[in-house]
Amino acid sequence: MTIIITGGAGFIGSNFIFYMMKKYPDYRIICLDKLTYAGNLSTLAPVMGKPNFRFVKMDICDREAVYGLFEEKNPDVVVNFAAESHVDRSILNPEIFLETNIIGTSVLMDACRKYGIGRYHQVSTDEVYGDLPL
Numbered sequence: 001m002t003i004i005i006t007g008g009a010g011f012i013g014s015n016f017i018f019y020m021m022k023k024y025p026d027y028r029i030i031c032l033d034k035l036t037y038a039g040n041l042s043t044l045a046p047v048m049g050k051p052n053f054r055f056v057k058m059d060i061c062d063r064e065a066v067y068g069l070f071e072e073k074n075p076d077v078v079v080n081f082a083a084e085s086h087v088d089r090s091i092l093n094p095e096i097f098l099e100t101n102i103i104g105t106s107v108l109m110d111a112c113r114k115y116g117i118g119r120y121h122q123v124s125t126d127e128v129y130g131d132l133p134l
């Protein structure tokens with residue numbers, strides 16, 4: 001099983017990578033991240049040397065690069081954590097939020113459709129998905 005995890009140098013994505021690599025040591029995990037102010041490569045130091053882990057510095061909005069990676073790696077699953085997530089910053093610079101959160105998501109979904117990826121997970125917030133009745 002090969003999984004592309006985008007935004008994996010961020011808060012939740014990095015913890016998801018640690019969880020998956022521990023629980024499924026046979027899976028091949030590829031982390032795609034642009035390393036914005038929110039991403040920190042040193043967070044991934046515990047998994048960086050592992051043979052089944054690979055880090056790729058890439059922007060999810062870069063359609064050509066994303067298609068190239070999907071073609072090369074042929075993932076079974078894609079999980080998207082890459083986002084502009086700091087709401088306060090959207091007031092200062094809304095455009096980057098539209099680019100990453102909307103265009104970037106669209107590029108990933110197009111890539112999944114183009115390369116027949118069986119499963120795509122879009123990580124988002126309760127503002128988008130709504131509340132669970134817990």
Ligand SMILES: NC(=O)c1ccc[n+]([C@@H]2O[C@H](COP(=O)([O-])OP(=O)(O)OC[C@H]3O[C@@H](n4cnc5c(N)ncnc54)[C@H](O)[C@@H]3O)[C@@H](O)[C@H]2O)c1
Pocket residue numbers: 006007008009010011012013032033034035036037038039040058059060061081082083084085086100104123124125126
């Ligand atoms: N942190 C929370 O408490 C929380 C709660 C609910 C939902 N979420 C959602 O989970 C997701 C991840 O949140 P987080 O807190 O881990 O975010 P984060 O800001 O810590 O990390 C985002 C990661 O995405 C990368 N990134 C940003 N733009 C990119 C681009 N164009 N291409 C590739 N990589 C890019 C950054 O470099 C960073 O590593 C977001 O959708 C967020 O809304 C987070």
